[in-house]
Amino acid sequence: MSKIAKRFRVGSKVVLSPDALENYGEKYEGRVFRVESVSTKYMPANQFFAEGKPKGYHPGYDDSSGSALYDLLSPTADFHNSVYDWELEPAPRKAHTTRYATTKKPSDPTYSAQWSGVTGAPKCAGRCSTCGGALHHEGDTHYCPSCDDFKARPTNCNRR
Ligand SMILES: [Zn+2]
Ligand SMILES: [Zn+2]
DSSP: OOOOBOOOOTTOEEEEOHHHHHHHOGGGTTOOEEEEEEEOEEOOHHHHHHTTOOTTEETTOOGGGOBOEEEEEOTTOOOOOOEEGGGEEEOOOOTTOEEOOOOOOTTSTTOOTTTTTEEOSOEEEEEOTTTOOEEEEETTEEEETTTTEEEOOOTTOOOO
């Protein structure tokens, strides 16, 4: 068994690498994603969907790639590619990151002890539509540390 590159975990905040930006488009530059799934085993598509997308399996996983295959969550849901380890980089952590109280439970599959509720990004003028808390500008995304999720751009956001 050769070693499989697997630097990221479910819930990690990531950005696309320069190579991936070339493939998928510069419009994703600075966009922060959350890792939704990490797959290191192949399963044919029909079986994969019939079994409700079992954890760790993916119909696009390829053993010869030497890398886990990741699916990503993004606030605008306009990114539909599965990506490899070398297509991702850890989201830049600002020097002054703050850990906010989050309502997300550790039992939630997207909870991350490292990342949940943590941000150093500047605050948005708008509020979270779910909890009313302050939103933060992480790249072109709106992150709510309290919900530990990306949210839609609020109408009174004064930044484009
Ligand atoms: Zn919220
Ligand atoms: Zn904003």
